[in-house]
Amino acid sequence: MVTLTHYLALSALLFGIGAVGFLIQRNALIVFMCVELMLNAAALAFVAASRYRGLLEGQMAVFFVLTVAAAEVAVGLALMVAIFRTRQTTNVDELRSLKG
Template sequence: MITPHHFLALSGVLFLVGAAGVLVRRNALIVLMSLEIMLNAANLALVAFSRMHGAVDGQVAVFLIMAVAAGEVAIGLAIIVNVYRLRHTIQVDALTSLKN
C-alpha cells in the first residue's frame, strides 16, 4: 500500500538527483535545470506533508515556491545569455575570474 511516506521518500531521491546534477554537470543550463528539480522535490515533500496532515497549507507554500522558481529562472537565464555573450561559453568550469 502506498502512503504519503512513499512520496516523501520519492521527494528525497528526486532531491538527490537534482543535487548530483548541480555538482556533476558542467553546463550552466543543465545546472539550472537540476536546481529546478531540487525545488520540485521540495514541492513534492510539502504536498505529501499536506496530504499527511489533511491541511492545505503545504499546497499554498508550493505556490509561493513556484513563483520564486519562475523568477529565479528568468534571472538565471538572463545571466546565462549575458555570460555567453561575454565569454562565448556556458561551461561553469570556464568562469574562474573570481578564483584568485
C-alpha cells in the first residue's frame, strides 16, 4: 500500500532534482524546466497531504501553483525568445548584464 510517506518522499526527490538542476545548469531553458519540476513537486506534496487529511485546501493550492507555473512558462519563454534574438545565446552566464 502506498502511504503519505511514499508520496512525500517522491515529492522531496523531485524537488531535490529540480533544485540541483537549477543550481548547476547554465542553459536558461533547462533552468526553467527545473523550476517547473520544483513547482510540480510542491503540487504533489499538496495533493498527497490533502488526500491524506480528506480536505480540499491542498487541491485548491495546487490550482494556484499550476496557474503560477503556466504564467511563469509564458512570460519566461517569451523573454528567452526575445533575449535569444538579440544575444544568440541562452547561456545564463552570458545573460548577467541585460545592457545592449
